[in-house]
Amino acid sequence: MAFGWIDEQADLRRRAGLVRTLRPRAADAPLLDLASNDYLGLARHPEVTEGAARAARTWGGGATGSRLVTGTTELHAELERELAGFCGFEAALVFSSGYAANLAAVTALAPHGSLIVSDAGNHASLIDGCRLARATTRVTAHADPDAVRKALDAHDGPAVAVSDTVFSVDGDAAPLAALAEACREHGAGLVLDDAHGLGVLGDGGRGGPHAAGIAGADDVVVTVTLSKSLGSQGGAVLGPARVIEHLVNAARTFIFDTGLAPAAAGAALAALRLLRREPGRAARAGEVARELHTRLTAAGLGAVRPDAAVVSVRAPSPEQAVRWAADCRAAGLSVGCFRPPSVPDGISRLRLTARADLSGAEIERAVRVIGETRP
Ligand code: PMP
Numbered sequence: 001m002a003f004g005w006i007d008e009q010a011d012l013r014r015r016a017g018l019v020r021t022l023r024p025r026a027a028d029a030p031l032l033d034l035a036s037n038d039y040l041g042l043a044r045h046p047e048v049t050e051g052a053a054r055a056a057r058t059w060g061g062g063a064t065g066s067r068l069v070t071g072t073t074e075l076h077a078e079l080e081r082e083l084a085g086f087c088g089f090e091a092a093l094v095f096s097s098g099y100a101a102n103l104a105a106v107t108a109l110a111p112h113g114s115l116i117v118s119d120a121g122n123h124a125s126l127i128d129g130c131r132l133a134r135a136t137t138r139v140t141a142h143a144d145p146d147a148v149r150k151a152l153d154a155h156d157g158p159a160v161a162v163s164d165t166v167f168s169v170d171g172d173a174a175p176l177a178a179l180a181e182a183c184r185e186h187g188a189g190l191v192l193d194d195a196h197g198l199g200v201l202g203d204g205g206r207g208g209p210h211a212a213g214i215a216g217a218d219d220v221v222v223t224v225t226l227s228k229s230l231g232s233q234g235g236a237v238l239g240p241a242r243v244i245e246h247l248v249n250a251a252r253t254f255i256f257d258t259g260l261a262p263a264a265a266g267a268a269l270a271a272l273r274l275l276r277r278e279p280g281r282a283a284r285a286g287e288v289a290r291e292l293h294t295r296l297t298a299a300g301l302g303a304v305r306p307d308a309a310v311v312s313v314r315a316p317s318p319e320q321a322v323r324w325a326a327d328c329r330a331a332g333l334s335v336g337c338f339r340p341p342s343v344p345d346g347i348s349r350l351r352l353t354a355r356a357d358l359s360g361a362e363i364e365r366a367v368r369v370i371g372e373t374r375p
Contacts, residue, residue, distance in 0.1 A: 055266025199229025
């Protein structure tokens with residue numbers, strides 16, 4: 001039978017307790033949300049939803065074509081200018097997702113015969129970029145600039161190091177300044193995925209590279225998503241104008257993909273302007289994360305010290321992580337559950353996101369529910 005192997009895989013998954021299912025979210029869900037990536041609570045902010053609605057009324061429901069044909073509107077150009085300016089880069093290029101932005105940055109900046117040095121904790125989209133690139137990839141120990149230096153030492157020719165700025169599973173930050181230095185010593189480029197840093201780290205949420213003093217450097221390229229702290233959808237690459245021009249001409253996920261939907265561009269632009277006007281939102285997300293961590297630790301729950309808005313709680317096993325998250329849900333709390341194959345074997349996690357708009361009482365309630373449902 002065609003696809004017979006699918007049933008075998010499904011069976012293995014069922015027996016390992018690793019089946020994933022989709023749970024449609026109701027518009028008025030009564031759950032306390034510590035699972036979404038809406039770090040600044042902007043996804044439903046009236047200015048953001050109005051930005052989306054206005055853009056759809058002006059430009060239509062879709063971008064109507066690829067960016068190089070009809071899919072670049074003045075709105076896209078405005079968003080790119082403001083995003084680059086906010087984060088401290090010369091230029092930006094918007095993509096239909098952060099995933100596509102990462103595939104673009106890695107594949108287009110690692111030509112045939114070059115070396116990619118990739119952190120062992122990198123996000124799947126960076127890993128897939130390495131797999132697609134016609135370069136050799138060396139995976140280095142997590143957050144280890146000396147390992148990056150050694151890998152670069154052993155290579156002759158173009159090279160690029162790639163790393164998340166804040167790692168999605170444990171919420172720990174990469175040593176950005178040291179990575180930039182290691183790359184600079186070797187004339188290598190540095191590609192950083194700031195999906196979890198934008199809107200949370202740096203002055204007013206200008207991101208991890210801005211906080212580390214490396215934004216705008218001519219050897220640093222940053223990718224972001226518009227789908228987390230900006231409460232919209234889409235992604236972008238930020239960097240020197242010559243790199244952005246190269247991506248326009250060489251990045252397949254830019255050239256062959258329909259442009260970002262105007263509504264998503266409008267929402268992201270509105271969120272960005274809000275963030276500029278209300279810079280305290282970024283610091284608040286960090287405060288909530290630290291408060292969550294302090295309370296979880298006091299309750300004897302093994303939480304990883306957060307560097308941004310992701311707070312990770314260790315679970316004894318994948319099965320227990322799944323049950324724990326389900327029990328939280330039954331008690332009115334929505335939390336993320338990370339388990340293999342999304343994360344390496346041996347580390348399952350409840351993943352909490354510290355939204356800037358969580359109140360002290362909500363933080364307290366979340367920690368109480370997590371403690372009471374602990375397996
Ligand atoms: N990078 C990281 C670190 C992420 O966590 C994500 C989202 N899960 C992405 C990239 C992909 O971004 P998007 O959802 O916009 O495709």
